[in-house]
Amino acid sequence: MATITDTSGSPRAPAHDPKPRPRRTVRFNSAYLFVAPSVVIIAVFIAEPIIQSAWMSLHNWSVGAASNPYTGLANYRALWHDSRFWQALRVTVLYTVGVSVGQVLLGLAIASRLRRTTWYSALLRTAYFFPFVASLVVVGIVWKFLLDPQVGLIDAWLGDLGVTDPPQWLQSTSLALPTVIVVGIWKNVGFTMIVLLAGMQQVPADLYEAAMLDGAGPWRRFTTVTLPALRPALLFTTLIATVTGLQLFDLVFSMTGGGPVFSTESVVMYLYEKGFVEFQMGYASxxxxxxxxxxxxxxxxQLKIARNRDGD
Incomplete structure (x- = not known):
């Protein structure tokens, strides 16, 4: 700032700004108080265990061991050569594909038949949706008793129909996994039906009327009007079914315990055995x-494929 001088040449004090700048005040946003409990819960019960599991996967971490030495990627290399893990992954993929395709196709067929709102369609919707509300463990236990070769109702009904040698549903290595897949479809088809039914009811009736005027039959109207409108709902249900199927545990744990001879053992069930039975937490991580x-x-x-189809 330049010094101001008078006519005599003697310096004078610099002139002050008549309008001083206002001071900046920091205001506390009360929204942080409402967000803080959720942030703490997420950090303690979600973020920290995720970080801890990543750290444990790089160590020979065993519960009760005196030391847990760092091993780098040794657990992952051992997993690559673990035939039982690959068998569990095969079972998980087969279950996921079977249940995802089955429940989407069956749910789409049921939703198409129950689209009109009548008293019996409402009753059938409730009946189809009810298994989805039940716990997976409860469903597994119920079906285990139904398929029991000694006291199960399924084999008893087959015996009444003249079948003298009914299949060993959960005791056969070739039938156990298909049986679990069928139960999984029965459990989840109600959810898919409700989502697709909601999507169908959002399709404007004018589109169907225009298709009928053009001479389109029921199947043509379904493929050209209904299916394109259901693309977001189909993506959602397929994605949910895939993610849920890859996390298969409760159903096989309560129905087969992973047997017979690991024919129904999933990846999560193998993880459970390594971590909470053998206490090899590093390998389980x-x-x-x-x-x-x-x-x-x-x-x-799946999301990329859906975006490409939407772009086309």
Missing amino acids: AIAWVLFVIILAVSAL
């Missing part, structure tokens, strides 16, 4: 991270 990467990659692939 590696299994969890591999499964997480698989789920993330499959979900990203």
